[in-house]
Amino acid sequence: MGTITNKSKAKAEIELLRSQLHEHNHLYYNLAKPIISDKEFDLMMKELESLESKFPEFYDELSPTKRPGGDPVDGFSKVRHTTPMLSLSNTYAESEVEDWMARVDKGLEGEEVEYVMELKYDGVAISLVYKEGRLLRAITRGDGETGEDITANVKTINTIPLILKNDFPSKLEIRGEIFYPFEHFNALNDLREEEGEPRFANPRNTAAGSLKLQDSREVAKRKLDCMMYGVIAKGVSETHSEAVSLAGSWGFKIPSSVTKMISTSSDVGGVMNFISFWEEGRHNLPFAIDGVVIKVNRYDQQERLGLTSKSPRWAISFKFETERVRTKLKEITYQVGRTGAVTPVANLEPVQLGGTTVKRASLHNADQIERLGLIVGDFVFVEKGGEIIPKVVGVDESVRAVANDLFSPTSSTFPTHCLECGTELVREEGEAAHYCPNKSSCPPQVQGRIVHFISRKAMNIDGLGAETVIQLVEVGLVTDPSSLYELKAEDILPLERMAKKSVEKLLAGIEASKSVPFERVLFGLGIRYVGETVAKKLARYFGSLDAIMQADKESLLEVDEIGDRIADSVISYFADERNKQLVRRLREANLQLKIQDVEGATNKLEGASIVVSGLFEKYDRVGIKGLIELHGGKVSSSISKKTSFVVAGDKMGPSKREKAEKLGVEIISEDELLSKIS
Numbered sequence: 001m002g003t004i005t006n007k008s009k010a011k012a013e014i015e016l017l018r019s020q021l022h023e024h025n026h027l028y029y030n031l032a033k034p035i036i037s038d039k040e041f042d043l044m045m046k047e048l049e050s051l052e053s054k055f056p057e058f059y060d061e062l063s064p065t066k067r068p069g070g071d072p073v074d075g076f077s078k079v080r081h082t083t084p085m086l087s088l089s090n091t092y093a094e095s096e097v098e099d100w101m102a103r104v105d106k107g108l109e110g111e112e113v114e115y116v117m118e119l120k121y122d123g124v125a126i127s128l129v130y131k132e133g134r135l136l137r138a139i140t141r142g143d144g145e146t147g148e149d150i151t152a153n154v155k156t157i158n159t160i161p162l163i164l165k166n167d168f169p170s171k172l173e174i175r176g177e178i179f180y181p182f183e184h185f186n187a188l189n190d191l192r193e194e195e196g197e198p199r200f201a202n203p204r205n206t207a208a209g210s211l212k213l214q215d216s217r218e219v220a221k222r223k224l225d226c227m228m229y230g231v232i233a234k235g236v237s238e239t240h241s242e243a244v245s246l247a248g249s250w251g252f253k254i255p256s257s258v259t260k261m262i263s264t265s266s267d268v269g270g271v272m273n274f275i276s277f278w279e280e281g282r283h284n285l286p287f288a289i290d291g292v293v294i295k296v297n298r299y300d301q302q303e304r305l306g307l308t309s310k311s312p313r314w315a316i317s318f319k320f321e322t323e324r325v326r327t328k329l330k331e332i333t334y335q336v337g338r339t340g341a342v343t344p345v346a347n348l349e350p351v352q353l354g355g356t357t358v359k360r361a362s363l364h365n366a367d368q369i370e371r372l373g374l375i376v377g378d379f380v381f382v383e384k385g386g387e388i389i390p391k392v393v394g395v396d397e398s399v400r401a402v403a404n405d406l407f408s409p410t411s412s413t414f415p416t417h418c419l420e421c422g423t424e425l426v427r428e429e430g431e432a433a434h435y436c437p438n439k440s441s442c443p444p445q446v447q448g449r450i451v452h453f454i455s456r457k458a459m460n461i462d463g464l465g466a467e468t469v470i471q472l473v474e475v476g477l478v479t480d481p482s483s484l485y486e487l488k489a490e491d492i493l494p495l496e497r498m499a500k501k502s503v504e505k506l507l508a509g510i511e512a513s514k515s516v517p518f519e520r521v522l523f524g525l526g527i528r529y530v531g532e533t534v535a536k537k538l539a540r541y542f543g544s545l546d547a548i549m550q551a552d553k554e555s556l557l558e559v560d561e562i563g564d565r566i567a568d569s570v571i572s573y574f575a576d577e578r579n580k581q582l583v584r585r586l587r588e589a590n591l592q593l594k595i596q597d598v599e600g601a602t603n604k605l606e607g608a609s610i611v612v613s614g615l616f617e618k619y620d621r622v623g624i625k626g627l628i629e630l631h632g633g634k635v636s637s638s639i640s641k642k643t644s645f646v647v648a649g650d651k652m653g654p655s656k657r658e659k660a661e662k663l664g665v666e667i668i669s670e671d672e673l674l675s676k677i678s
Contacts, residue, residue, distance in 0.1 A: 010055045017048040021064040022163055026251045034641070042607075062134055062162040066155065076148035076212075082173065083232055085127060085141045086310060088293065088317040097275075097294070098268050100316045104296060107305050107313065113296060116241045117274040118255055118262050119282075120291035120317050121227055123179030124208045126154065130172040133164040140211070153211050154178070156220035159227075161251035168250045175230035176252075180207040181287050183638055184223040194457075194531045198343050198433060201364060201391055203288055218563055225287065228252040239297045264297060275318050282320065291319040322383050325358075326396055327351040329378045332363065336420050338448025339528055340436040344369060344414070346380070346392050353382060353390060361390040365432045366414035368392075420444050440578055446480070447473050449526045453481040457532050458524030459516050460622065462509035463502065471495060481524065482585035484510050518545070518592045525582075528569045537561060538570070544594035545583060549574045604677050605633030609642050613656045614649030616670045621649075624670065631677045639665055647673045 024041055027034055036044075049065050052058065060066075091097055104113060125141040138154035140147040154160060157178065164172075180203035188206070189199040200206040210222040231243035241264055248254040255261035260281075265271050275292045282289050295315040296302050302314040331347040344363040351358055361382050363369055372395055374380070379396040417424050418436035420443050425434040436442050450469045454461040461484070472478040477491055487510065492503050519539035523532050530538070541559045542548045548570065556567035573579050587593055610633050612624050619627065624647060625635045636643060639659045645666040646656065652667075660667055668676075 007055065007057075010051055011058050014048065014051050014055065014058050017044060017051070018060070018063055018163075021045060021048065022161065022251070023165065025064065025158055026161060026165070062155075064162070076150055078142075078146050079137065079139045079149045080146050081127060081139065081142075081144070082129075085125060085144050085147070085175070086307065086312055087144065088315055089311045090291075090317050090319045092319055092321065094268070094272055097271060097316070097318060100294075101268055101271075104305065104314065108301055111301065112266065113301065114239075114264050114266050114298065115271055116239075116262065116264050116295050116297040117271060118229055118293045118295075119227075119278060119285075119289045120293050120319075121177035121179050121229075122204050122288035122290040123177040124204070124211060126150075126176055126178050126226065128154070128160065128174045128176070130164060130168070130174070132170055133168050135160070135162050150211050152216045153213065153219040156216050157224050157226050159225050159253040164250045166249050166251075169233040169236055171233065173232040174228050174247060174252060175232070176226050176228035178207055178211065178224055178226045179203065179287050180210070180222070181225050183286060183640065187638070188222065191531050191533075197339065197528075198337070198341055198364065199362075201362065215563060218565075221561065226253060228254050229293070238299060240295055240299065240302075241297055243299075279320055289320075290322070291317050293317050323353060324381050324383045324393070325351045325353050326379055326381055327358075329374065329376055329380045329392070331376060332369070332374065334415060334419055336418060336436055336442060336444040336448075338445055338452055338526060340439060340442065340445055342415075342418070342425060342434045342436060346374075348380070348382065351382065353384060358382060358390045361392050363392060366434060367432060369414060418442060443473065450478060450481055450484070452526045453524040454484075454513075455524075456622065458520050459513040460520075461506075461513050463505035463507075464509055468506070480582055482582055482589060485514075485585075485589035485591075514590050514592070516592060518595050521545075521586070521591050521593065522548070525573075525579075527573045529566045530570065534561065534566060539595060546593070549580075549583070601630050601632075602677065603632040605631040608633045608644035609636045610634065611636050611639050611643055611646045611656065611660075612649075613646060614652035616649040618670060618674070624649075624673070627673070627677065639663065 021041070021044055024034065024036060024044075034041075045065065048063070052063065052065060089100075091100065101113075101115075127139045127141075127147065128135060129137040129139070135151070135155065137149055138151045138160075139149055142148060155162060182203065185200070185203040185206060192199055200209075206222075207224055210219055210224060213219050228244070228247050231237075231240075231247055233243075236246060237243040241262065244254050244262065257263060260274075260277065263270075263274050265274065271294055278289070278292055293315060294317070296305065302312070305313040307313060328349040329346055330349060333345050333347055335343045335345060337343065344365070346361045346363050348359055348361060363374075372380075372392065374392070374395065379399050380392045381394040381396065382390055383393050384390055414434070415425065418438065421436065421438050421441060423436050423438035423442065426437050427434050436445065439445055447466075447470050450473065451466045453459055454464050454469065464484075469478065472487075472492075472495075475495065477487060478484060487507065489500075489503050489507060492498050492506065493500065517539075519536045522539050522545065523530065523535035537559055538548055538556075542551060551570075553564075553567045553571060556562050556570055557564070574583075583593075605628055608628075610628050612621055612628070612635060615621075616624055628635050628647075633644075639646060639656055641663055643660070643663070643665045645668050646652075646660050647670065648657070648667045649670060657667070659665075
């Protein structure tokens with residue numbers, strides 16, 4: 001009988017914790033009004049995980065503990081939509097909006113009509129099906145009639161509730177848009193660049209690709225977001241705007257009238273005012289939009305207006321013009337990164353785009369060149385992909401014949417061999433990019449790996465920059481990172497721009513780097529997919545480079561945030577005899593290849609996410625960041641709701657100060673930080 005009582009208590013406690021965690025998740029991600037700290041949330045989550053482990057009979061696939069992602073899936077099943085997901089007709093001018101409103105007026109025989117305006121999110125449409133308040137299925141738009149079931153991946157998005165709250169209908173379908181916030185998209189691109197991978201083109205395509213990943217744990221790392229814009233349920237409300245408001249009470253993230261992201265009007269003037277406001281205001285949003293959606297607000301009027309075969313008659317979208325310019329393609333060049341990835345670049349006649357002068361634009365890979373059918377001498381159209389990265393989007397074929405006569409066009413065939421070292425390029429299965437496999441002697445790869453090794457976040461060698469590295473590689477003094485520790489003054493002094501003082505500074509910087517902590521040495525090795533954060537996790541988990549080199553895949557996967565891709569890359573790196581020799585030479589040079597007990601380390605800043613900005617008196621910025629990490633804090637590059645505080649010095653960036661004040665994040669001085677850790 002006692003066991004039953006214990007189980008009953010455990011069940012009640014589990015259900016209470018799940019309910020509380022779902023609510024805290026909604027308050028944090030959807031309303032930006034957390035009422036507990038991150039630490040308290042984590043403790044509640046750990047308590048729930050412990051109880052669920054002890055009492056597996058109370059398993060629930062929608063528990064907050066299951067949100068980070070489960071086992072990899074093998075493809076996605078097809079699901080037919082109960083109500084078709086139709087696309088909207090597009091307009092680009094006020095006159096076209098007026099014409100549509102006139103057709104609505106005629107279709108409703110002169111009845112008074114209220115319109116509701118919302119932002120048109122630039123992302124991936126999703127249909128969420130709930131039964132008795134529990135998420136049953138998440139389906140992509142597909143062809144409008146049939147989509148793919150990506151429920152496992154969608155469950156990782158924190159702004160999508162797994163279990164609804166308050167007075168919700170028993171059967172409910174919610175439609176919305178999954179998108180990639182600029183902050184997280186830029187962070188992902190910075191990480192890819194850090195790891196030697198090509199940057200993604202824009203947030204929309206990256207969001208779509210993320211949702212098609214086979215491992216939901218990888219999707220969880222992408223930090224996607226979702227905004228709801230449609231409710232399909234019988235009898236919940238009479239108008240769309242009221243239904244959207246109700247969806248917010250059920251736990252969804254919805255557009256707010258307070259921030260003017262949704263509004264109503266009965267005339268074209270009000271509709272166009274909303275459009276004009278957001279045509280300019282979109283540049284201040286933390287995510288991409290590409291227009292405004294206008295709908296008839298009352299559901300009974302929507303029903304009477306009906307649908308065409310392709311789109312509803314009661315809704316239309318006003319698309320903002322993407323700024324596009326035309327310029328001449330002068331040349332296509334190919335860059336080889338430190339990992340060997342070959343990236344084609346369009347070299348253009350300089351042209352103004354989005355307030356900047358664009359001379360170069362990404363072509364990403366061979367597939368895009370082939371799709372566009374590019375010929376050097378073409379006049380091409382250039383846009384900013386996701387309003388971030390300039391990209392070539394098309395060819396002005398109307399002038400191609402004339403241009404061909406004038407400019408003697410050159411065919412743009414993707415090279416079969418590396419233009420730097422002559423090695424035949426390879427293209428791995430499933431990869432979009434071509435790679436040069438000659439890691440040991442391809443100049444850009446050798447130079448790139450050494451430049452990465454000496455970078456600020458790795459060995460931070462004072463007195464040694466990228467230009468000097470290239471010079472040292474070209475004359476044969478340096479062939480890999482270990483060669484730096486064999487340099488002598490008499491070898492360097494004969495080189496150009498190498499005075500005695502600069503050589504002494506360079507050698508002193510190399511000597512000082514021998515005391516750089518192990519995790520930064522590991523990051524400096526440039527292992528594919530092992531960025532700064534992953535290097536820290538590996539170093540702290542295994543403790544030494546020897547232990548990492550001997551670890552099998554199963555052991556590596558036990559480390560937080562380490563998936564199959566990273567584990568395979570680490571194993572592959574240390575299986576290469578050349579890399580083993582590099583490690584031996586670095587050991588002989590007395591670099592730190594294991595975690596040291598650091599004098600003065602404390603946990604006074606444990607759990608704190610801290611941003612550093614400005615110039616300081618007692619320490620430089622690297623020193624301030626080092627102090628934060630020494631005392632258990634985490635240094636973040638951008639301010640968000642999760643930022644604990646900002647350490648501000650002289651000339652703090654005005655945009656960071658404004659964002660911190662807007663979010664209510666505390667700003668402290670260098671002395672106040674030192675007081676916290678003293």
